[in-house]
Amino acid sequence: MRIRDHRADDEPEINLVPMIDVILVLIIFFVVTATFDARSVLKLELPRASGEATESNQALSILVNASGRYFVHDREVLRDDLDSLKATIAEVAGNDRDRPVLLRADARTPHQAVVTAYDALGQLGFRRIMIATAPTPKGAGEGRQ
Structure with missing residues (x-):
């Protein structure tokens, strides 16, 4: 009686399950740790004004x-x-x-859109409304009246 060695019939295989697990963990890690900034989504050109910045x-x-x-x-x-809007x-x-309330309106925004925002805030009872502006460049406002 001949005893057959079955090890020779086994073909080597690569198990992809651990690699897929590691890739999914890395994807979840990067999604969770990524920071999203709402200001980077919208490109606003704020109107210019002189004054001190408040935060x-x-x-x-x-x-x-x-x-608008x-x-x-x-x-x-x-x-x-x-x-x-209300x-x-x-x-x-x-x-x-x-x-x-901090109102950030683009410099090219139609005036009616800003008035509508002020109207909605006033009707809802908000009284502390600030408008965001960009600082005036040095020397740009001099000489005008």
């Missing part, structure tokens, strides 16, 4: 881009009418009407 971390941020679209924190207001602001801000 408010707790401010409710409202952005108005050059075409509204963004409350990270949420885009789907329609540009007053009621939609509903989004009320949903994001909650009941805190003493919270300061």
Whole structure:
């Protein structure tokens, strides 16, 4: 009786499961550790003004881009009418009407869009409204009256 060696019949194989596990862990790590900045999504050209910079971390941020679209924190207001803007602001801000509001409007924004934002904030009861501006370049404002 001949005893057969089955080891010769085994073909070597590469197990891909551990490699896939490592790749998925790396993808999850990079997604979790990536920082997302809402300001980098929208390119705003702020109007220029002289004055001192103030910083408010707790401010409710409202952005108005050059075409008049509204963004409350990270949420885009789907329609540009007053009621939609008020509903989004009320949903994001909650009941805190003493919270300061930072309005960031592009310099090319239609004036009506800024007035609509002020109107919505006033109707909701916000009284501490700041408007973001870029600093005036040195020597640009001199000589004008």
